[in-house]
Amino acid sequence: MIEVKGLTRTFAARRGLLGRGSVHALRGIDVTIPDHGAVSVIGESGCGKTTLGRILCGLESFDGGDVIIDGESLSALKPKDRAPFHRKIQMIHQDPYSALNPTRTIGQILADPLSLRGRQLDADRKWLEARRAELLGLVGLDPDYVLPRYPHMLSGGMRQRVVIARALTVDPDVLVADEAVSMIDVSLRLGILQLLRDLRDRVGVSVLFITHDVATARYVGDNSDLYVLYRGTVIEHGPADTVIQRPAHPYTQCLLSAIPVLRGIELPGPDRVVPNGPLDERQEPPGCLFEPRCPFAEADCRAGAPALALRGDATQLHACLHPALRSVVAVPASRS
């Protein structure tokens, strides 16, 4: 199990010609990734969702808070001692076209991390070859076809499967899938999502699914947890289906209202919400961070940032003083 507690990360940024500012990528967030679980993180660009994934994989440092991996606190460890813990968390990148070395065959790409793993396990070349074939089988690829080929000879979907197989070479506990299907052709997207769901059952990995496309988040598991991030804070958290069908926070409602509605087979949700204008990162409101864009803001929203809590009728945690459950996602049109 991985617990993220009060994690903060601030980047220094230059603002125009004058002065410096800072970008608060994460402002103290709590996320729990249970064993064999699926957790989805959604939010618009710049909400900190990618930074969260990168910190977990050890690609980015953090300023405050803690990451606890199987009871071990990362902040108590020296950076060089953190490596074996970060190894348990592997990243699947967005772009399978640039995540694989074009000059090496798939066989070579998988052999590198496996030989490292083999040394740790005191295994021989035979083990490596067997394991390589096993992993490719696990991600639904034919080893005889794939092994001698170069990345450019495979489709986007197949490449993403190779990337997943490569992440599995080091026996991780968690796969961090950062927009892992957004560059995959629509007809193949579902296959990758199904694979991630299968791997939870077959290998026992958990999946942290980071996306801006909420619809895909439904497909990583029926029992998945959904976190909605806004400007580095968790503003809503609960079972994915609950949050999607009855969102409590106005920002979540805006995100869900923005999902395209298919004419002819869907009707727009009855309570669709549109934010007041785009995100202005230079603004640092004193109260709720979403207040300047919130169509339902009241005077007390400017007083202080609301904590994540249960209020009103909502059964999921939310950070809004005046929550109202609204149905904003499209509903199937009854066929005439």
Add this chain to the structure above:
Amino acid sequence: MTNSTAVSITDLGVSFPTSSGPAHAVAGVSLDLPRGQITGLVGESGSGKSTLALSLLNAVPAPGSVTSGSVEIDGVGDVLTLKGSALRKTRGAKIGYVFQASQNSLNPLKPVGKQLLDLGRSHGVRDRRDLLHRARLLVEEMGLDAERVLASYQHELSGGMRQRVGIVFALVLNAHVLILDEPTTALDMLSQASVLEIVQKVHSERGLTTLIISHDVGVIGDIADRMAVMYAGRIVEEGPTPSVLASPWHPYTRALLTAMPRITGDVSAAKQLPGRPPDLSSIPRAGCVFAPRCALAEDACTETEPENTFLADHRFACFVTARETAKETTA
């Protein structure tokens, strides 16, 4: 071309030479864009949708070339016969084109306003003040601060703002046909929704004829009045959007809709399409291009290419489901 059609593509073929003979990126495509409507073109990577759109500008990149057909555009004639300065003047002035990743196609060294003046100069616009005035109005129509945007360099604008600037560039010379290639790819949900809303708004306010190209059925299904589904260089189904989505006839369209992650409905009902999208080298040379991936394929499907079946203003190219329609109409 009838009066209600602004752009008429007839039997268009585009091919690229390869070591194993010419590869047909677009083959025998006919498509009419009704005046004042938004037509959506949906297809996966390699389906030829961008090549088709570029041929509307007669701008198919070398070594590709147009091998057959015509593209009649209202007030222009057949674009494919235009050359040199006549062609240059048509592009931009009559046909506005928002390129794929247009958010990255601005010059990083010049502010937006300067680039706008360059555009005016290359089209021989005399009244530069008027050009800037029109640009300001357009920028404001898109909900942006005109003075700030025109004085900005591209890195000072967000992805959604750059995309809107792309639309301003396409429309500032008063083009009446607007083509948008993947206008929302790489944008997040909220920016996507606002760009689509703006496209819808300028489309209806200016009475444009719009072609929007996307790999995302959701985008097309949301905004387009009519939609065309492209696969392996062919249009396999075309009709009014609600009709195509609610009663798709081509097995590819059906499979695509089943394979799409959706926000409503049963998660377990979704199924992946078997096989992989064809690229130029693997398009079947005979028969229906979808046959290798099609669950309904029969022997005939691998031998002859299916003709279009018409149901009112909805058409599709499939032997097998054409028989279903026959049954349905006699029953």
